[in-house]
Amino acid sequence: xxxxxxxxxxxxxxxxxxxxxxxxxxxxxxxxxxxxxxxxxxxxxxxxxxxxxxxxxxxxxxxxxxxxxxxxxxxxxxxxxxxxxxxxxxxxxxxxxxxxxxxxxxxxxxxxxxxxxxxxxxxxxxxxxxxxxxxxxxxxxxxxxxxxxxxxxxxxxxxxxxxxxxxxxxxxxxxxxxxxxxxxxxxxxxxxxxxxxxxxxxxxxxxxxxxxxxxxxxxxxxxxxxxxxxxxxxxxxxxxxxxxxxxxxxxxxxxxxxxxxxxxxxxxxxxxxxxxxxxxxxxxxxxxxxxxxxxxxxxxxxxxxxxxxxxxxxxxxxxxxxxxxxxxxxxxxxxxxxxxxxxxxxxxxxxxxxxxxxxxxxxxxxxxxxxxxxxxxxxxxxxxxxxxxxxxxxxxxxxxxxxxxxxxxxxxxxxxxxxxxxxxxxxxxxxxxxxxxxxxxxxxxxxxxxxxxxxxxxxxxxxxxxxxxxxxxxxxxxxxxxxxxxxxxxxxxxxxxxxxxxxxxxxxxx
Numbered sequence: 001x002x003x004x005x006x007x008x009x010x011x012x013x014x015x016x017x018x019x020x021x022x023x024x025x026x027x028x029x030x031x032x033x034x035x036x037x038x039x040x041x042x043x044x045x046x047x048x049x050x051x052x053x054x055x056x057x058x059x060x061x062x063x064x065x066x067x068x069x070x071x072x073x074x075x076x077x078x079x080x081x082x083x084x085x086x087x088x089x090x091x092x093x094x095x096x097x098x099x100x101x102x103x104x105x106x107x108x109x110x111x112x113x114x115x116x117x118x119x120x121x122x123x124x125x126x127x128x129x130x131x132x133x134x135x136x137x138x139x140x141x142x143x144x145x146x147x148x149x150x151x152x153x154x155x156x157x158x159x160x161x162x163x164x165x166x167x168x169x170x171x172x173x174x175x176x177x178x179x180x181x182x183x184x185x186x187x188x189x190x191x192x193x194x195x196x197x198x199x200x201x202x203x204x205x206x207x208x209x210x211x212x213x214x215x216x217x218x219x220x221x222x223x224x225x226x227x228x229x230x231x232x233x234x235x236x237x238x239x240x241x242x243x244x245x246x247x248x249x250x251x252x253x254x255x256x257x258x259x260x261x262x263x264x265x266x267x268x269x270x271x272x273x274x275x276x277x278x279x280x281x282x283x284x285x286x287x288x289x290x291x292x293x294x295x296x297x298x299x300x301x302x303x304x305x306x307x308x309x310x311x312x313x314x315x316x317x318x319x320x321x322x323x324x325x326x327x328x329x330x331x332x333x334x335x336x337x338x339x340x341x342x343x344x345x346x347x348x349x350x351x352x353x354x355x356x357x358x359x360x361x362x363x364x365x366x367x368x369x370x371x372x373x374x375x376x377x378x379x380x381x382x383x384x385x386x387x388x389x390x391x392x393x394x395x396x397x398x399x400x401x402x403x404x405x406x407x408x409x410x411x412x413x414x415x416x417x418x419x420x421x422x423x424x425x426x427x428x429x430x431x432x433x434x435x436x437x438x439x440x441x442x443x444x445x446x447x448x449x450x451x452x453x454x455x456x457x458x459x460x461x462x463x464x465x466x467x468x469x470x471x472x473x474x475x476x477x478x479x480x481x482x483x484x485x486x487x488x489x490x491x492x493x494x495x496x497x498x499x500x501x502x503x504x505x506x507x508x509x510x
Contacts, residue, residue, distance in 0.1 A: 016299060016327065017224035021214030022253070024177040035178045042078045046071035069104040076108060081172060082179035084108050084148035085209060092305035093397070093460040094467075102464075109265065109307030112146040112169075119170040120151065127252030135250055135257075139165070147307075147321070149176075149216055154260065163247065166256040168217055176217075180210050208450055212302065216323035219256040223248055225322040226258065229293075229301075236292060240285050242318040261318035263310030267468060272311050280469040282317040287462060287475065294336060294455070295485045298328035302454050304461050326458070331356075332451040334492040341486055342381070343388040344479055350381050360448050369407050379407065387459075388476050392466025395475075397459075 027035075050071050076083040087108030094102035120141075121132055128135050138156040145152030145164070149172055153165045183206045215221050223246040230243045242261060250257035264271035272279055286309070294300050301308075302324035310318040328336060335356045342349035354377040358365055366372065371379060383403060387395050466473070476482055 016297070017221070017228040019215055019221050019225075019325075019327075020218060021211070021221075022173070022218040024180070024210075024214055024217075025174050027174065027178040027181055031174065031178050032181060035175070036182055039079060039182070043075050046074045046078075069101045073105050073108065076105075077112070079179075080112055081148055081175045082183070082209060082213075084112060085213075088148070088303075088305050088307070089457065089460075092464055093457075094464055098398075108148075109305060112148060112151075114143050114146060115151050115167065115169050117141045120153070120167050123167050123170060123254045124165070127255040128250060136163075136165070149213070149323070150219075155257075157247075157250075162260040163250075163257050164244070164260045166219060166222075166258070168219065168254040173217060176213050180206060180213075184210075208454060211450065212324045215325075218253050219251060219323075220253055222246075222321075222323045223251050223256055223258075225325050229322065232293065232297075233289075236289070238285055238289050240282055240316045241289050242312060242316045243322070244318070244320060261310055261312055261320060262314075263312035263318050265306050266309040266311050266317070266465060267306040269468070275311060275313060277311060277315050279311055279317070280473075282311065283465050283469050284473070286317060286319070286465075288478075288481065290458070290462075291340075291482065292485060294328070295340070295489050298330075298333035298336075298490075300326045300455065300458060302326040302458070304458050306461070306464065309465070324454075326451060326454045328451045328455075329447040330492055332448045333490070335448065335452070336455065337486060337489055337492065339384065340388075340476075340482065343385055343476060344483055344486070350377050353377075354380055356448075360446065370410065389474050391470075391472045391474050392463065393471030395463060395466070397463055 047068070050067065054067075073087060076087040087105045090097050091102055091105035091108050097105075124132050124135065132139060136155040137158045137160075140154045143151040143153050145166075150166050150168050153167070155163050155165050157163055226243055226246045227248075230245065233241060233243065244258040244261055246259075247257040264275065266272065266279060266283070286304075290300055290304070301319060301322065303321060304319070308319065308321040310320060312318050335353065338349045338352045338356075342353055354373060357380070358373060358376075366376060369376060369379060383400055387397075387400065462475070466475070
């Protein structure tokens, strides 16, 4: 993707930032009952009219996913918090949910009610240990950003610098903890009793949210992370990427003061056109930066949806909201490196990729797809290689998932479209067996499972940007650049130790 080779430099010595997750409260039975009742009331209010219209519609039309998109979006927005997080994923993943559904959820990228200003003031003054007037010369009481976990206000420092002030929503910790405690058993039962892939994916999301939101709700983590990634950008030649500068002296657990980046969301095509800046080379630079960090350090921005990618008025692209950062453990890091090496032409790496998956998930993997290890290697290559090497306009995560589902159905001796009671019961029994075997392997919800799931979520976001601006460009277009990245990657052995890694061209790393 472009000629980025000048930007490749040896791995630096800047250590990863310290991350201290906030311990979420443990909601009691009364809190769970109240939130459960609220969820039921809100969902009924938005879905009941749609269901009634469908029941009395003659002739009755087939219900499409888009039919429920608006009531689901309204439900998520009314419930806020964790539900908005789900909505953000749907908004940024048209390849998974469809363009119409993704567009409906676009408002979830920056939505939610403003927090009462008196509570915002109290949080700021308690965190900073000073009156708000001592910290800021001016402070706009109306937020310009209203995310799921925090609100963001414009302010001016006493020296005239414009800043953004992010404040954790008062009371959000209890709400998030309650939502997760309600969601997890529901999706756990669905995943275990049906083995359904979508239910399993939703359970993975809830599991990852529990870890990530604890980190995201202590803004000192985000301040350290921004400082870390700003330092990494000094090591490479990527001048068009901007990460806000944090101001630690005006920040705390619930408050983060940072440089204000003036721009518009990258997928707001009307506002992007008004700026007159071509976003294509900027998106290419973001992809290069993303893979630099993944390959060389095993870290990456873990929430790169369109609301966090800003086309700036000065022609740069700003990456904001560093509350969620992916960190790959050594074994998962090596797996990703070998996967990239395979896509770049190292034939033997495909077998290594399969070996790692089989070791992680055990015999459940082969049973699920009905293949031996060699067949599985070919199947994995068939799925993954086009995603990385074909133009964005030809790539579809939805098609990939459909291919997996069809193969799962073939392994069961069933047609995926059959809806007879007997076929459904047989399918559920088979899926349950596979799920239980996967549970027994220890691979589910492991560091590998969490790391690759979060990484896959970012690739879904990139699919959206690629389709918008780089339809004729493959993800790994500049193979020389990526091979050089791999040559400079850490020397991680198959066991996560320091040995045995080969570069993309098959040569040992010196």
